[in-house]
Amino acid sequence: xxxxxxxxxxxxxxxxxxxxxxxxxxxxxxxxxxxxxxxxxxxxxxxxxxxxxxxxxxxxxxxxxxxxxxxxxxxxxxxxxxxxxxxxxxxxxxxxxxxxxxxxxxxxxxxxxxxxxxxxxxxxxxxxxxxxxxxxxxxxxxxxxxxxxxxxxxxxxxxxxxxxxxxxxxxxxxxxxxxxxxxxxxxxxxxxxxxxxxxxxxxxxxxxxxxxxxxxxxxxxxxxxxxxxxxxxxxxxxxxxxxxxxxxxxxxxxxxxxxxxxxxxxxxxxxxxxxxxxxxxxx
Amino acid sequence: xxxxxxxxxxxxxxxxxxxxxxxxxxxxxxxxxxxxxxxxxxxxxxxxxxxxxxxxxxxxxxxxxxxxxxxxxxxxxxxxxxxxxxxxxxxxxxxxxxxxxxxxxxxxxxxxxxxxxxxxxxxxxxxxxxxxxxxxxxxxxxxxxxxxxxxxxxxxxxxxxxxxxxxxxxxxxxxxxxxxxxxxxxxxxxxxxxxxxxxxxxxxxxxxxxxxxxxxxxxxxxxxxxxxxxxxxxxxxxxxxxxxxxxxxxx
Numbered sequence: 001x002x003x004x005x006x007x008x009x010x011x012x013x014x015x016x017x018x019x020x021x022x023x024x025x026x027x028x029x030x031x032x033x034x035x036x037x038x039x040x041x042x043x044x045x046x047x048x049x050x051x052x053x054x055x056x057x058x059x060x061x062x063x064x065x066x067x068x069x070x071x072x073x074x075x076x077x078x079x080x081x082x083x084x085x086x087x088x089x090x091x092x093x094x095x096x097x098x099x100x101x102x103x104x105x106x107x108x109x110x111x112x113x114x115x116x117x118x119x120x121x122x123x124x125x126x127x128x129x130x131x132x133x134x135x136x137x138x139x140x141x142x143x144x145x146x147x148x149x150x151x152x153x154x155x156x157x158x159x160x161x162x163x164x165x166x167x168x169x170x171x172x173x174x175x176x177x178x179x180x181x182x183x184x185x186x187x188x189x190x191x192x193x194x195x196x197x198x199x200x201x202x203x204x205x206x207x208x209x210x211x212x213x214x215x216x217x218x219x220x221x222x223x224x225x226x227x228x229x230x231x232x233x234x235x236x237x238x239x240x241x242x243x244x245x246x247x248x249x250x251x252x253x254x255x256x257x258x259x260x261x262x263x264x265x266x267x268x269x270x271x272x273x274x275x276x277x278x279x280x281x282x283x
Numbered sequence: 284x285x286x287x288x289x290x291x292x293x294x295x296x297x298x299x300x301x302x303x304x305x306x307x308x309x310x311x312x313x314x315x316x317x318x319x320x321x322x323x324x325x326x327x328x329x330x331x332x333x334x335x336x337x338x339x340x341x342x343x344x345x346x347x348x349x350x351x352x353x354x355x356x357x358x359x360x361x362x363x364x365x366x367x368x369x370x371x372x373x374x375x376x377x378x379x380x381x382x383x384x385x386x387x388x389x390x391x392x393x394x395x396x397x398x399x400x401x402x403x404x405x406x407x408x409x410x411x412x413x414x415x416x417x418x419x420x421x422x423x424x425x426x427x428x429x430x431x432x433x434x435x436x437x438x439x440x441x442x443x444x445x446x447x448x449x450x451x452x453x454x455x456x457x458x459x460x461x462x463x464x465x466x467x468x469x470x471x472x473x474x475x476x477x478x479x480x481x482x483x484x485x486x487x488x489x490x491x492x493x494x495x496x497x498x499x500x501x502x503x504x505x506x507x508x509x510x511x512x513x514x515x516x517x518x519x520x521x522x523x524x525x526x527x528x529x530x531x532x533x534x
Contacts, residue, residue: 160405167388167399174386177348178451179374179403 003132004249010138012245014200016238017145018218019225020152021196023237026226028169028189031081031092035099036197037215037222042103043069043198044210045111051118051205058118059144062202069198070191077190082183100215107212117209137206144203149238152196156234165189197222220261221248224268230277300359301326301455301486302347307356308510309339309346316342318510319356324455329477329487331501331518333494333531338507340490341383344457347488348380349373360455375403379453383460383490385444389433393424396432396443400450410450417446420476438469445476449485456480458489462496474500494531498522506531 022036043065050061080099084091122136156162167175168185176182201210208214225244229236244264251263302324309317317339324330332340346354349370358365360376374380379400388396397417401410418425421442427435432443441461448456458477462470470493477500481487491497498504498518506514506527514524521527 160402163391163395163399164402166391167402170388170390171386173350174382174388175399176350176370177374177380177382177386178399178447179371180399181369181371 001253004253005246006132006134007138008246008249009242010134010142010245011249012242013142013145013149013238014204014241015221015225015244016241017148018197018200019222019229019241020149020234020237021193021198021200022222023193023226023229023234024196025190025193027233028165028193029077029081029085029186031085031096032089033081033190033193034093034096034219035103036096036194037218038100038103038107039069039073039194040197040201040218041107041210041212041215042072043195043201044205044208044214045107046198047202047205048116048118048210051120057120058202058205059140061205062144062199065198065202066195070195072191073194074187074191076194077187078183081190082186085186104212104215111212113212115209115211118205120206123206135207141203141206145200148196148199152192152234161185161188165192220264220268224264224271227268227271299325301328301361302488303357303359304343304347305357305359307343307346307354307358309342309351309354311342311351316510317346317354320507320510320512322505322512322515324486324488326454326486327481327484328503329481329489329501331494331497331504332488332490332507333497333504333521333527334492334507335530336492337509339510340507341459342510343507344380344382344459344488344490347373347457348378374451374453377452377454378457379448379451379455379485380457381441381444381448381459381461383463385437385440387432387435387440387443387447389431391432392429393432393435393443394428397424397428397446397450400447403451413450413452417449420449420479421446438465438473441465441469441473442476445473445480449480453485455486455488458487460490460492462491462493470496494527495522 018040022033025031025033025036046065046068047058047061050056050064051058056064080095084095122140125136127134127136127139156166164175164180164185165188167180168182172182221244225240226237228243229240247263247267248260251260255262300323304323305321307317307320308315320343332343334340342351345351347358347365349365349368354366356366360378363376365373388399397414401407401413404410423439424442424446427439432440435443445461461473461477465473474496477487477489489497489501498521501518503517504515504521505512506521514521514527
């Protein structure tokens, strides 16, 4: 029981960072990015190649994932997403779903369909505290996620660019009137959003294999986290991530492991039906 | 009686004009909301623009701030043509805009709202000094600096919005209905502050539905009707004008 709780928290911290990216994009641009999980996949591939070619541990490669996917995201936003910012939601859905299909198939062409994984020395190591076993890759991924979340918080609260992103999210016209270039800010926010998710993908590479369709595993999870935390709320997404991790991990105590996502679906639908503004207030 | 608007034909007047609007027309895709509006603000002046709700007052200010890309005509700020410049570059030139409806950043603290006002000048050394000046003008903001702007009263939000614009060190302040929806005592306080801002050397273009209030702080005024300037003159002459008195002063 306690073991499942700890496993869930360790998983959930990473889910939180992954979903924070999605939440940030929605909060600032007002666009639901259905292609978001594809950037997770890209982040995983960047980290995989960094490991294969440069010998970088995915925990370090994650920085590279962050930077490269940020750049990709910025360009995607300025060239594609920007065109539908003021369009009806249907146009936004078509674009981001189209993007999802395009990125996934491009990845299939470029990377092939095989599953790839890394091998790192700490992969099967862990720490034992009484009856509790904490897997090293889970612990390190969680720690990296927490560090990134803290850095994100500092960035949004304290830096000029971070404040500008929040300002644009809250009132784009007023932000313009104080000299914020909203188009550039939308690009930065989208880049940052997909980069956060890519980072999350990279740090879980030691325990999850990557393939071009890996994003599919994370789509529902990501949206559940964000729905729990309230779409557009960064702090909520982190808390929602931990909740989802715990639910997933706890449900394996009761149900067979194949059904762990069933619990998520049920919660996802229940929250949407009963409390569409999210479980967590404010932030 | 109507004073001639500033025209570029008289070099002296043009040199002392901080803002010059000539033949400005603007539309939001339908018929013109502003048609061939010509008006000006001289350095150090407070100028009021009066008119009913749909007269085009807000559109005028939005056009000056670059928020209406399809505006046609000529707008010059200190001799610099404004039309065609991206909106986010306008505040850096020295124009502060306090929009209608205040538009504070609701989920930011008062302090962060004010800091955002200095966004264009981020890194400037005198930000603390500017903040001090805003707090002197509105002591309430200093007390409430940690409060989320969205949770404050209308009057306080208006102070935040004005303070935010002042943080950008404007030479010209555009004020859109600052007294709208506020209690009379708060309105008095705000108009006192507008006078103080003007005395510190900031030129003011004030849009108000409440003509009495506007003319009490302004040196001059223009009356806008259905997108046209129909009357202009000193505050005294406008308050004495029978048409203005009937239409806008309710006497």
